[in-house]
Amino acid sequence: xxxxxxxxxxxxxxxxxxxxxxxxxxxxxxxxxxxxxxxxxxxxxxxxxxxxxxxxxxxxxxxxxxxxxxxxxxxxxxxxxxxxxxxxxxxxxxxxxxxxxxxxxxxxxxxxxxxxxxxxxxxxxxxxxxxxxxxxxxxxxxxxxxxxxxxxxxxxxxxxxxxxxxxxxxxxxxxxxxxx
Amino acid sequence: xxxxxxxxxxxxxxxxxxxxxxxxxxxxxxxxxxxxxxxxxxxxxxxxxxxxxxxxxxxxxxxxxxxxxxxxxxxxxxxxxxxxxxxxxxxxxxxxxxxxxxxxxxxxxxxxxxxxxxxxxxxxxxxxxxxxxxxxxxxxxxxxxxxxxxxxxxxxxxxxxxxxxxxxxxxxxxxxxxxx
Numbered sequence: 001x002x003x004x005x006x007x008x009x010x011x012x013x014x015x016x017x018x019x020x021x022x023x024x025x026x027x028x029x030x031x032x033x034x035x036x037x038x039x040x041x042x043x044x045x046x047x048x049x050x051x052x053x054x055x056x057x058x059x060x061x062x063x064x065x066x067x068x069x070x071x072x073x074x075x076x077x078x079x080x081x082x083x084x085x086x087x088x089x090x091x092x093x094x095x096x097x098x099x100x101x102x103x104x105x106x107x108x109x110x111x112x113x114x115x116x117x118x119x120x121x122x123x124x125x126x127x128x129x130x131x132x133x134x135x136x137x138x139x140x141x142x143x144x145x146x147x148x149x150x151x152x153x154x155x156x157x158x159x160x161x162x163x164x165x166x167x168x169x170x171x172x173x174x175x176x177x178x179x180x
Numbered sequence: 181x182x183x184x185x186x187x188x189x190x191x192x193x194x195x196x197x198x199x200x201x202x203x204x205x206x207x208x209x210x211x212x213x214x215x216x217x218x219x220x221x222x223x224x225x226x227x228x229x230x231x232x233x234x235x236x237x238x239x240x241x242x243x244x245x246x247x248x249x250x251x252x253x254x255x256x257x258x259x260x261x262x263x264x265x266x267x268x269x270x271x272x273x274x275x276x277x278x279x280x281x282x283x284x285x286x287x288x289x290x291x292x293x294x295x296x297x298x299x300x301x302x303x304x305x306x307x308x309x310x311x312x313x314x315x316x317x318x319x320x321x322x323x324x325x326x327x328x329x330x331x332x333x334x335x336x337x338x339x340x341x342x343x344x345x346x347x348x349x350x351x352x353x354x355x356x357x358x359x360x
């Protein structure tokens with residue numbers, strides 16, 4: 001499964017009004033706290049990989065923690081990567097296992113996310129601590145061959161939300177946080 | 181938490197009869213499949229650590245998968261180690277994450293375990309594929325100071341089961357499998 005994801009800076013209140021006009025369906029808010037790890041045996045910034053523990057507090061559901069590996073970009077235009085993710089019983093225990101193995105927490109990104117659905121896309125309004133406000137448009141495709149059309153669809157959605165695909169951010173919140 | 185564990189080779193049917201005489205309480209059977217990993221950046225056989233994914237199929241409960249880190253021996257006499265363990269949603273996904281990070285499956289140990297409780301100890305009758313039949317007596321203590329008396333208690337239980345503490349096996353099933 002490949003994730004297509006485009007992200008631009010945005011005034012969230014203006015986007016919220018457009019989503020309302022487009023009758024996009026709200027699918028819930030969540031607070032996410034992501035801890036990214038450095039590896040002992042290679043530099044993830046050089047290999048363009050990431051290892052993350054995500055703790056999620058949804059509005060109406062129980063907390064959930066997941067372990068995620070992100071592989072290098074396969075399509076630079078849409079920031080597509082291979083992702084492998086699984087739920088874990090205890091984020092603290094996984095943190096301890098990783099630390100014992102020599103992995104080290106590099107940074108923690110905390111954000112409030114408000115999600116909407118429009119056609120085949122998920123639109124996420126992000127308020128990221130110490131970073132800023134952004135809108136992400138994303139979808140998943142089964143094969144690399146479908147990436148290009150999925151990316152064009154995402155750009156179209158951005159335009160309908162009054163946002164400029166040319167302002168697409170190619171850096172992650174983690175990088176923005178580390179730069180800031 | 182420290183685990184005290186002593187293990188000896190045994191004729192399981194003879195031990196079963198003794199457990200019955202001692203009125204030990206059966207607490208269920210389970211099939212365990214453990215995959216151990218090699219690390220890309222250090223030799224776990226040299227550092228005396230282990231990283232494991234355990235898939236467990238209990239008699240009457242849903243399957244469960246756990247990720248476990250085992251630290252080096254803290255007490256050689258009782259084979260005590262620090263253990264950090266957490267449930268994971270998908271063993272396959274964790275395997276993929278580990279593999280992507282450069283960890284490699286080294287060996288898989290499969291065993292049928294039949295467990296009993298006697299006083300503060302858990303007694304496990306193990307039939308290990310390609311390795312043999314063993315009895316483990318184990319308990320947990322909160323601090324290193326309690327290890328010695330817990331170990332003596334485990335030896336006492338072994339004797340009551342007709343087993344010889346001097347036959348204690350200091351190697352793991354994994355090592356036995358790799359040696360065999």
